[in-house]
Amino acid sequence: MAEIRACRFLIADFTGNRQAVYYEAGFAEGLSIPVLWCCRGQDDDTKQLNFDTRQHEHIFWKDEADLASRLRDKIRRRGWSWVKP
Amino acid sequence: MTPEVQGYAGSTWAATCSTSPRSLTTAFACRSWFVARSSRSPPIRGGDAKARNGYNPRPWDCPRNAPSARSTITSTSTARSFGPRKTGSTERTAFLVRDVASTRLDVTSTKIGMAFLKRPRTSCCICLKLARHQTGSDALLVLTWENWKDFDHPPGRARGPEEYYDIVLQELASRCRYPGDSTPAFFACQAAAACELPTTVMLGISRQLEESNLWKIGNKDLLRYSVTPQRDAWERMANLTVRRDPSRRAFVAMWFDPSMRPAYDAIATMLQDEGYRPPFRVDAPPITTLCRKRRAKSMTGSWRRSALAAS
Numbered sequence: 001m002a003e004i005r006a007c008r009f010l011i012a013d014f015t016g017n018r019q020a021v022y023y024e025a026g027f028a029e030g031l032s033i034p035v036l037w038c039c040r041g042q043d044d045d046t047k048q049l050n051f052d053t054r055q056h057e058h059i060f061w062k063d064e065a066d067l068a069s070r071l072r073d074k075i076r077r078r079g080w081s082w083v084k085p
Numbered sequence: 086m087t088p089e090v091q092g093y094a095g096s097t098w099a100a101t102c103s104t105s106p107r108s109l110t111t112a113f114a115c116r117s118w119f120v121a122r123s124s125r126s127p128p129i130r131g132g133d134a135k136a137r138n139g140y141n142p143r144p145w146d147c148p149r150n151a152p153s154a155r156s157t158i159t160s161t162s163t164a165r166s167f168g169p170r171k172t173g174s175t176e177r178t179a180f181l182v183r184d185v186a187s188t189r190l191d192v193t194s195t196k197i198g199m200a201f202l203k204r205p206r207t208s209c210c211i212c213l214k215l216a217r218h219q220t221g222s223d224a225l226l227v228l229t230w231e232n233w234k235d236f237d238h239p240p241g242r243a244r245g246p247e248e249y250y251d252i253v254l255q256e257l258a259s260r261c262r263y264p265g266d267s268t269p270a271f272f273a274c275q276a277a278a279a280c281e282l283p284t285t286v287m288l289g290i291s292r293q294l295e296e297s298n299l300w301k302i303g304n305k306d307l308l309r310y311s312v313t314p315q316r317d318a319w320e321r322m323a324n325l326t327v328r329r330d331p332s333r334r335a336f337v338a339m340w341f342d343p344s345m346r347p348a349y350d351a352i353a354t355m356l357q358d359e360g361y362r363p364p365f366r367v368d369a370p371p372i373t374t375l376c377r378k379r380r381a382k383s384m385t386g387s388w389r390r391s392a393l394a395a396s
Binding site for chain 2: 003004006007008009010011012013015016018020021024025028040061064065067068071072075076080081082083
């Protein structure tokens with residue numbers, strides 16, 4: 001919990017629908033810490049997610065490289081990257 | 086809840102947003118028509134219900150049955166005159182909303198976009214103050230205070246009326262490049278959207294800031310609004326922009342399963358490439374060892390070879 005409080009953003013991967021992940025994402029949301037939602041699957045495969053969080057914009061990734069590149073794009077687009085372009 | 090204004094199934098919704106990423110500027114265009122209908126059931130969000138729910142009416146709240154607002158909504162030519170999409174369907178619209186949401190909108194706006202996807206027949210716009218202009222795409226900017234409250238996550242940036250002055254001050258003064266500079270001409274309704282205020286309220290606040298000698302309004306035209314912040318405004322800005330340094334930590338919440346190890350490694354590598362610290366792993370061996378030590382009743386330490394770790 002202390003790590004979540006200190007972090008700038010949280011990456012939550014809901015593959016496997018682990019309850020702890022939902023808890024940590026909800027904890028971060030409650031603290032107004034931005035959450036990047038992701039899950040392994042095809043596009044719009046929201047059925048595997050809990051209905052409470054389906055409305056969030058999820059990154060549905062196919063493989064690890066896809067996940068990393070899309071997360072990197074999102075982080076840079078939001079200005080969270082420490083690397084100067 | 087019975088929405089007072091309803092976009093019927095078959096209507097085409099397109100979304101766009103302004104250039105400000107943090108602004109809540111979802112814009113919607115309707116190809117077909119809106120129908121304003123009187124509620125069959127008693128109004129839920131009426132003035133009395135709001136008062137019962139602890140709702141504090143805001144100065145810009147209009148009466149529920151204001152004829153001017155209704156006439157604005159029922160005007161079908163209003164929507165058509167802004168170059169709506171000629172072809173399209175609900176699926177196409179869904180794609181548009183998702184595409185815009187995933188590429189340009191911030192989190193809050195994304196939620197709203199998804200809410201429209203999930204419930205296309207509810208809520209859309211109670212256009213009390215219809216701010217609209219052509220934003221470079223075929224969209225009609227509809228931004229009202231009323232429909233924000235219908236969403237699950239209202240912006241709620243200001244904690245009190247006094248904060249609106251600071252919000253407008255920051256939003257408009259941030260468009261200047263240096264002190265003494267005038268803001269380039271911008272759309273007043275876009276600035277109002279960035280401030281999350283109705284346009285008329287934003288203009289009123291801007292006028293009051295001018296009376297307080299915080300800035301001078303160069304052009305009062307809605308489409309070419311411009312202000313010149315004065316020295317007091319910059320001093321106020323300096324006080325407002327003091328904030329904490331952002332953290333270099335990121336938290337990764339995911340399934341601790343061997344099959345997820347490659348994904349975790351990819352995320353960790355990406356985070357380090359972006360300048361963040363390596364993410365903290367709860368199941369990492371040192372932490373597990375430490376937990377075991379904490380649960381142990383007694384410990385035996387060996388200081389042979391001056392092992393500092395034993396200390």
